[in-house]
Structure formats: structure tokens, C-alpha cells
Amino acid sequence: MALGSPANGAAPAQPKAGRHRESTLYQALAGAGAGDGRTLAQLREAALRAFESSELPVWRRSGFWTTSLETIDLDALQTGAGPEASGGERAAVPDVVSRTLPDRARAGRLVQNVNTVVEVELDPTLAERGVILCSLQDAFRDHLDLVSPWYSKRLTIDRHKLEAANAAFWSAGAFLYVPPGVVVEDPFEIVYAIDRPGVAQYARTLVIGAPTSEFRVHEYDLAEDFDSEPDGKRQALHAGAFELYLQDGARCRLAQVQDWGSGEVFDVSSRFVGVGRDAYCHWLPALLGGHLVRQHLELAVSEPGGDMAFRGIFFAEEHEHLDVFAVDLHETGPSGGDVHWRGAASGESRASFEGLIEIDPGAQQTHTYLQIHSMMLSPKARIDAIPSVLVSSDDVSASHGGTVGELDEAAIFYMQTRGLDRPAAVRIIVEGFFEPLVAELQDEALEEVVRKKVAGKLAAAREDIEAYATSR
Amino acid sequence: MADLEIKDLHVRTEDREILRGVDLEINRGEIHALMGPNGSGKSTLANTLLGHPAYEITEGSITFKGEDITGAEPHERAKAGLFLAFQYPVSIPGVSVANFLRMAINAKREDPIQVKEFRTQLQHAVELLDVDRAFTSRHLNDGFSGGEKKRAEILQMAMLAPDVAILDETDSGLDIDALRTVAEGVQRLHDEQGLGALIITHYQRILHYVKPEFVHILMDGRIVLEGGVELVERLEREGYDQIRQEVGAGPTGALASGDGSV
Numbered sequence: 001m002a003l004g005s006p007a008n009g010a011a012p013a014q015p016k017a018g019r020h021r022e023s024t025l026y027q028a029l030a031g032a033g034a035g036d037g038r039t040l041a042q043l044r045e046a047a048l049r050a051f052e053s054s055e056l057p058v059w060r061r062s063g064f065w066t067t068s069l070e071t072i073d074l075d076a077l078q079t080g081a082g083p084e085a086s087g088g089e090r091a092a093v094p095d096v097v098s099r100t101l102p103d104r105a106r107a108g109r110l111v112q113n114v115n116t117v118v119e120v121e122l123d124p125t126l127a128e129r130g131v132i133l134c135s136l137q138d139a140f141r142d143h144l145d146l147v148s149p150w151y152s153k154r155l156t157i158d159r160h161k162l163e164a165a166n167a168a169f170w171s172a173g174a175f176l177y178v179p180p181g182v183v184v185e186d187p188f189e190i191v192y193a194i195d196r197p198g199v200a201q202y203a204r205t206l207v208i209g210a211p212t213s214e215f216r217v218h219e220y221d222l223a224e225d226f227d228s229e230p231d232g233k234r235q236a237l238h239a240g241a242f243e244l245y246l247q248d249g250a251r252c253r254l255a256q257v258q259d260w261g262s263g264e265v266f267d268v269s270s271r272f273v274g275v276g277r278d279a280y281c282h283w284l285p286a287l288l289g290g291h292l293v294r295q296h297l298e299l300a301v302s303e304p305g306g307d308m309a310f311r312g313i314f315f316a317e318e319h320e321h322l323d324v325f326a327v328d329l330h331e332t333g334p335s336g337g338d339v340h341w342r343g344a345a346s347g348e349s350r351a352s353f354e355g356l357i358e359i360d361p362g363a364q365q366t367h368t369y370l371q372i373h374s375m376m377l378s379p380k381a382r383i384d385a386i387p388s389v390l391v392s393s394d395d396v397s398a399s400h401g402g403t404v405g406e407l408d409e410a411a412i413f414y415m416q417t418r419g420l421d422r423p424a425a426v427r428i429i430v431e432g433f434f435e436p437l438v439a440e441l442q443d444e445a446l447e448e449v450v451r452k453k454v455a456g457k458l459a460a461a462r463e464d465i466e467a468y469a470t471s472r
Numbered sequence: 473m474a475d476l477e478i479k480d481l482h483v484r485t486e487d488r489e490i491l492r493g494v495d496l497e498i499n500r501g502e503i504h505a506l507m508g509p510n511g512s513g514k515s516t517l518a519n520t521l522l523g524h525p526a527y528e529i530t531e532g533s534i535t536f537k538g539e540d541i542t543g544a545e546p547h548e549r550a551k552a553g554l555f556l557a558f559q560y561p562v563s564i565p566g567v568s569v570a571n572f573l574r575m576a577i578n579a580k581r582e583d584p585i586q587v588k589e590f591r592t593q594l595q596h597a598v599e600l601l602d603v604d605r606a607f608t609s610r611h612l613n614d615g616f617s618g619g620e621k622k623r624a625e626i627l628q629m630a631m632l633a634p635d636v637a638i639l640d641e642t643d644s645g646l647d648i649d650a651l652r653t654v655a656e657g658v659q660r661l662h663d664e665q666g667l668g669a670l671i672i673t674h675y676q677r678i679l680h681y682v683k684p685e686f687v688h689i690l691m692d693g694r695i696v697l698e699g700g701v702e703l704v705e706r707l708e709r710e711g712y713d714q715i716r717q718e719v720g721a722g723p724t725g726a727l728a729s730g731d732g733s734v
């Protein structure tokens with residue numbers, strides 16, 4: 001069966017490659033959807049050709065930042081995939097997963113370690129009602145009719161070498177389907193874990209919310225610390241592709257907790273969330289660590305009446321490099337959007353955030369707002385935030401704002417005079433800085449995970465923050 | 473030896489010397505008033521006593537309960553029992569008054585305070601300051617009116633039960649009812665807990681409700697005149713100019729206390 005012939009839901013995407021200056025400038029905006037009628041095998045083959053003919057990508061915003069993968073040794077990384085891996089000792093759920101995930105009620109859980117799915121668990125009453133949670137690989141075998149209209153519908157396969165690698169080599173993956181009208185309170189957890197260095201993980205997620213379904217998805221991206229490995233042997237790659245499609249009136253709260261630990265993990269991922277007619281998505285990635293992370297995130301309101309809240313938290317530390325490109329895309333109106341990100345950086349880390357509001361021709365009566373607030377915790381850390389707006393309709397409102405801050409010394413002194421030491425005061429300020437977004441997760445267990453990670457990073461940056469104070 | 477002893481304190485900021493030899497002694501259970509024209513260095517003294525990093529002590533010492541705290545960290549001074557009610561309290565977004573107070577109280581203790589005990593204490597303080605209980609779930613000073621901020625300062629003081637508190641113009645920005653509530657609160661903490669206080673003010677009115685035994689006048693970085701409540705009345709009558717002339721204080725004037733510094 002051919003892929004990309006939509007059975008229902010959103011109309012086929014118009015090719016968009018090269019339409020904007022930015023797309024040629026640094027290959028940022030989405031190209032044509034890959035799901036244009038080709039079979040999975042054909043897409044894999046096209047992706048393989050793109051992989052072989054392209055160089056490792058570089059993202060550049062001149063005068064601000066360059067994200068380059070020149071230090072990754074791609075040839076040295078194994079995929080560790082295949083059936084032989086699934087039976088062996090690697091088939092266990094890695095420790096980092098049990099250490100990090102909250103002990104809580106869940107609708108289902110899928111864990112992929114490196115390139116093997118090591119656990120799939122789904123509430124049986126949900127399975128009876130038609131909910132599907134399985135590896136994407138199995139979904140292609142068992143649910144081709146559900147998968148094919150959507151697989152890679154809006155993701156590209158050839159913008160750069162790692163995107164192509166993902167499309168060509170992914171083997172396990174995750175597939176979640178929530179049938180029409182099914183409302184699920186507890187979250188579906190999708191976990192990508194890397195338990196050892198020297199591997200390349202290709203993560204491929206497809207989530208479909210059928211009309212008027214309501215559910216939560218929590219993705220976790222985690223790695224062990226690889227602390228015992230010698231320098232030069234601590235590399236791993238996560239190349240991810242994630243797509244979520246919400247059909248008419250569907251509602252989803254999507255959150256992602258990413259922390260690749262202290263190993264040298266590269267994460268280059270593309271994510272697309274499509275919001276259909278009168279559908280709603282609240283999306284909050286919490287990007288909390290990785291040696292080099294490049295995330296291309298797009299939240300698109302594709303049909304009239306769609307609404308979304310696009311939130312994000314990031315915290316870069318030590319020598320980490322984070323590059324986020326977040327697009328708030330309105331393809332039709334009336335539609336609403338609200339983008340709000342908050343990030344901090346300590347150590348000698350670099351974080352760059354580019355937020356783009358894009359309103360297509362015909363997306364009349366769209367109202368959207370983008371704000372990005374950042375906080376520097378060390379003199380050698382750097383955060384660049386660039387909001388931009390591309391509007392091709394007239395009856396719309398789109399604006400942006402934000403703040404760049406350092407620690408408020410007056411607030412620190414104030415708290416010290418109440419008996420709190422400096423690290424405690426800093427923690428209160430930074431936690432208070434993230435709190436408005438953390439509280440929006442509206443899920444106590446998940447909020448605690450994020451708060452704990454933020455607190456851990458602050459504790460780790462303690463000396464750094466101390467030195468910052470005395471240097472000023 | 474007095475509980476809080478300030479000896480020949482010289483303080484400067486990056487660009488100039490602000491305090492030029494201040495001597496002051498305050499004991500638990502004593503109420504002092506500190507008055508002086510704008511810019512004379514009152515807030516500088518208050519901030520320096522709590523260890524604000526912008527102020528450098530070039531000479532002199534601060535001793536508290538027998539310990540030299542001249543170079544101590546601000547939080548150590550607070551834990552030792554000093555408190556500052558700020559002239560301009562800053563806002564701390566993202567943390568409620570109650571949570572903040574719990575953290576501050578716990579910072580002083582070995583074991584965290586029991587929920588019940590904390591609630592009782594908070595209830596007491598809330599009644600003392602005549603604020604709504606809901607007030608304590610608001611983010612600290614975030615969007616507070618001027619009067620609310622000042623009440624929040626004294627509420628914290630009541631909860632943290634210091635030995636000596638410095639109140640930097642806590643009375644300004646308060647309407648007459650709020651002023652009475654706040655001042656009576658201070659007086660009660662003095663009567664019931666033996667609080668010692670240094671009340672920095674420009675006005676006589678707060679001193680109708682809290683009775684100082686000692687009044688000090690600060691001009692150009694020095695204490696130029698000391699006495700009892702009668703000084704306050706004299707000040708209101710005559711103004712600072714008269715006193716300035718009398719004591720010969722000026723930007724380059726001689727000192728009342730007389731220790732000739734350069």
C-alpha cells in the first residue's frame with residue numbers, strides 16, 4: 001500500500017521547500033512532506049541515497065551561533081539493531097529509565113533501548129477500546145491502513161544527513177493510535193533510552209489522535225552517564241523523528257523530558273505536531289541536557305479552529321550546546337497560538353533559540369504571541385534568543401517579546417537577610433523562573449520530575465554560580 | 473558589651489565614602505530611632521549591618537552577641553538573629569509568602585518545622601499584622617502594593633523572631649491605619665519577645681506607637697546628635713539645618729563624636 005494518501009483528516013500538505021529565504025539560508029523550514037505516495041521501502045531507499053550523498057549538517061545564524069557536528073565520529077557508532085539484540089541481555093529496561101520515570105498510573109508505556117523495543121505495556125481496557133501502542137515496525141505489519149496515511153506525512157527525509165539516516169535506518173520506533181472519542185486521563189509514556197556509548201539510535205515516533213480523542217503523551221529521552229568510559233569512547237547519537245497528528249476536535253497534552261546525561265550524546269531531531277479542525281495541543285518539551293542538541297520543532301495549526309499552546313523549558317550546563325528552532329505555523333485561520341519558552345544556561349554552555357511565527361496566506365483571523373525568557377547563570381554561558389515573524393495574511397495579530405536576565409542580586413541579598421544561603425536563594429529564583437511553565441504541565445508526577453532535574457542542575461552549578469557572584 | 477555594637481564604621485561604595493565613622497550600640501529589648509536627611513547614609517548603614525556586597529567596610533567593626541560579624545555572610549548574620557525590614561522590598565516571583573517563610577525558618581533549624589507548628593505561627597503573625605490569610609499564598613512582594621510590602625516585611629519579622637531588627641522607613645507609604653497596625657505589631661514583639669529595634673524614619677508619627685528610648689541623628693555619614701524622644705520633637709520644630717549648624721556637620725564639617733578620621 002502506498003503511503004501518504006490521507007484517508008481522512010488534514011488535506012495533503014503543499015510542498016513548501018524553498019519558499020522562504022530562511023529555508024535556503026540554513027535549511028530550517030520544512031521541505032515537502034515525504035509521504036507522497038511512496039512505499040516505506042521506496043522512502044527508505046530515497047533516504048539512503050540522501051544519506052550517502054550528503055554531508056553532516058551545519059546550522060548557522062551568522063553573528064550568533066553555529067551548530068556543527070564536526071566532532072561526531074559517525075562511522076564509529078553502531079546501530080545495535082536487529083533481532084539478535086532483542087533476545088540478549090540488552091533487552092532489559094535500562095536503569096536510567098527506572099531511576100527517572102515516576103512511579104505512577106499510566107495508560108501505557110513503550111521503551112526503546114538503542115534500537116530495540118524492550119518493553120510495551122498497554123492498559124488492557126484501552127486495548128479493548130481500540131487504542132494501539134506498539135513499535136512502529138510492528139504497526140507497519142499489523143496496522144498498515146492506519147499508519148500509511150500519516151507516516152512521514154509532514155516530516156522530510158532529506159534535508160540533512162542525519163534526517164536521512166533516521167528515515168533510512170530506523171528499526172523499532174513507537175506507534176500510538178487513540179481511536180475516535182476515546183478519552184484517556186493517564187499518560188502514554190514513550191521512552192527512548194541509550195544505555196551504552198558507541199551507538200546511533202534512530203528514533204521514529206508516530207502518534208495519531210483520531211477525532212475527539214483526548215490523551216496525554218510523555219516522551220522521555222534518557223541516557224546513562226557513561227562515566228566509566230575513557231574520553232573519545234563516550235559518544236552516542238540520537239537522531240529522532242517525531243510526528244503527532246490531531247484530527248478534528250482531538251486534544252492532546254504532549255510533554256517531553258530530555259536529559260542525555262553526562263556522556264557525549266548528540267541529539268538531532270525533528271518534530272512535527274499537526275493540529276486539525278477545532279483540535280488543541282499543549283506541547284511542552286523540557287530540554288534538560290545533551291552534549292549537542294539540535295531540535296527542529298514545528299507546531300502547525302492546519303485546519304480552521306485549531307488552537308495550541310507551545311511551551312518549552314531548557315537548561316544547558318557545562319559545555320553543552322543546545323540549538324532550538326521552534327516554529328509556530330498557521331496554515332489556516334481562524335487559529336490561535338501562544339508560544340512561551342524559558343531557558344537557563346550555566347557553565348560554559350551555549351543555548352540558542354530561534355522562534356518563528358509563520359502565518360500562511362489565507363490564515364486569516366490568526367492570533368498568536370511568542371515570548372522567550374532566558375537567564376544566564378554564569379559569565380561564560382551564553383543564550384541567544386531570536387524571535388521572528390513571517391506573516392502573509394493581513395487580518396491577523398502576531399507579536400513577540402521576551403527578556404534576557406541575569407540573577408537578580410537584589411533578590412538574592414533579600415533572601416540572604418532571611419537566613420537563606422546564596423545557593424538556596426539562587427535555587428528559589430531559578431525555580432520561580434521556570435515555575436509558571438512547570439505548573440502548566442498539570443501533572444504532579446511529571447512536574448516533580450522536571451523540578452528535580454532543574455534542582456539537580458542548580459546543585460551541580462553551585463560553584464559556578466558562586467564564582468559568578470564574586471566576579472561581579 | 474551590647475548585643476549589637478557598631479564601632480567607628482567607615483563604609484564606601486565604588487565611588488565614595490558614605491559612612492564616616494559611625495558608633496552605635498543596641499541591646500535586645502531596646503528601641504532606637506535613627507533619623508537623618510535624605511542621603512545621609514541611613515539605608516547604607518542598614519544594608520551594611522546585614523552584609524550587602526555593594527558596601528565595603530574600610531574601617532571599624534560590627535559585633536553581634538559577642539561575635540565579630542564585620543565580614544560575615546548576610547545569611548549568617550540573619551541566622552545569628554539580625555533582621556532588616558527593607559525600605560524597598562524586592563519581589564520574588566514564583567514563591568509564595570508561606571513557602572518562603574517555611575524555607576527561611578528551616579534554614580535556621582536543624583530539623584524542618586512541623587506543619588502544625590508552622591501553621592500556628594503563621595496564623596499568629598497574620599493576626600498580628602491584620603492581613604488576610606490568602607495573603608500568604610501570594611508570590612512574595614510580586615504585585616504587592618507599597619503598604620502590602622511593608623506588612624509583608626513585618627510579617628516575616630514576626631515569624632523569624634530576630635533579636636535585633638532594623639526597620640528602614642517601614643512607615644513610609646503606609647496609610648494611618650496600616651501604620652498603626654504595623655507599629656503596634658513592632659511594639660508587641662518588643663514587649664512580648666524582647667525584640668530590639670533600630671527604627672529608621674523621617675517622621676514622628678510612627679514614634680507615637682512605638683516608643684524609642686534612644687534617638688540618633690545621622691548626617692553626612694556620622695551620628696551627630698544623640699538623646700531621648702525630646703530630640704524628635706526638636707527636629708520637627710527646627711529641621712536639620714539648625715542642627716547642622718549647631719554641630720558643625722557638613723560635607724567637610726567636624727564631628728560630633730569627635731574621632732578625627734581623614
Ligand SMILES: Nc1ncnc2c1ncn2[C@@H]1O[C@H](COP(=O)(O)OP(=O)(O)OP(=O)(O)O)[C@@H](O)[C@H]1O
Binds near residue numbers: 486487490510511
Ligand atoms: N550602592 C550604592 N552605590 C552608589 N552610591 C550609593 C549606593 N548606596 C547609596 N549610595 C549613596 O550614598 C548616599 C547615602 O544613601 P542612603 O540610601 O544610605 O541614604 P538614606 O539616608 O537612606 O536616604 P533616604 O532618606 O533618602 O532613604 C547617597 O548619596 C546615595 O546616592
Ligand SMILES: [Mg+2]
Binds near residue numbers: 559641
Ligand atoms: Mg534610605
